[in-house]
Amino acid sequence: xxxxxxxxxxxxxxDGVRQGAGPGAAIFVLALAxxxxxxxxxxxxxxxxxxxxxxxxxxxxxxxxxxLSSGTAVAAxxxxxxxxxxxxxxxxxxxDSLQGGRVHRxxxxxxxxxxxxxxxxRGDGRxxxxxxxxxxxxxxxxxxTGTAVGLLAAPSAxxxxxxxxxxxxxxxxxxxxxxxxxxSRRAIVAALLGAAIAAALLFVTTPxxxxxxxxxxxxxxxxxxxxxxxxxxxxx
Numbered sequence: 339x340x341x342x343x344x345x346x347x348x349x350x351x352x353d354g355v356r357q358g359a360g361p362g363a364a365i366f367v368l369a370l371a372x373x374x375x376x377x378x379x380x381x382x383x384x385x386x387x388x389x390x391x392x393x394x395x396x397x398x399x400x401x402x403x404x405x406l407s408s409g410t411a412v413a414a415x416x417x418x419x420x421x422x423x424x425x426x427x428x429x430x431x432x433x434d435s436l437q438g439g440r441v442h443r444x445x446x447x448x449x450x451x452x453x454x455x456x457x458x459x460r461g462d463g464r465x466x467x468x469x470x471x472x473x474x475x476x477x478x479x480x481x482x483t484g485t486a487v488g489l490l491a492a493p494s495a496x497x498x499x500x501x502x503x504x505x506x507x508x509x510x511x512x513x514x515x516x517x518x519x520x521x522s523r524r525a526i527v528a529a530l531l532g533a534a535i536a537a538a539l540l541f542v543t544t545p546x547x548x549x550x551x552x553x554x555x556x557x558x559x560x561x562x563x564x565x566x567x568x569x570x571x572x573x574x
Contacts, residue, residue: 347468354457354472361453362476366484368396373488375403383489390485394451394478397421424553428455435465449474461521524558531555 369390376386381403389399398418405414428450436443449471458470519525532555539548 350466350468351472354454354466354469355475356472357457357469358454358473358476361473362480365396365477366480369481369484370488370491372396372399372403373485373490374492375400375488376485377489377492379403379406386489387482387485390482394481395422396481425450431463432465432470434463435467437467446471451477453477459521528555528558531558 372390373386386399393399395418398421401418401421402414405417429447432447432450432455436446438446446467449467451474454470454473454477455465457473458465458467460466515529519529532552535555536548536552539551543551
């Protein structure tokens, strides 16, 4: 692998920060809703704020918040782990692009987030780690800041609904999905397969379970073919 200069790394980091600003704005609204919901649930100020700073996972935090209010701690943790299982696959994909010793690689991997994963993808299964880290910086800042504002201001559910905060989360993931399907035919097939699975499961289970089942569509990525042929097909 060719060495990358410090200037190139700084440029990639700055570009990552720039590209992470848009998702960061959406994340701020999500964090605002999370902070308000945590305040209403009686979580206090310190616990949700520290959780946002250290956990930095909207899906896990919202899952724990909603599940704990109506179920046991075991059920809440299990649900949060299942909904974040996608990071296992993402981490495996990222592994070959990390550099340095185990500790250094582990620190770099802490920057893994959904939007950052997409921003850092260079194709051919390779990822630009400085760009990954750069994209995560504004998102993390917006998540923690949004949580704090939500906790302190505690906007009402009616206000959050009026400004469209309830659709920000799905719109955020739709934006990531659309960006990815433009790059790969296999991603298009995975998206269509996931949508079909979700639609079928809605007849027999809850929307949450249907969403989890739809992730099976991503297993198409485990089907190996001729790498050169796949690249030509995805670039055509």
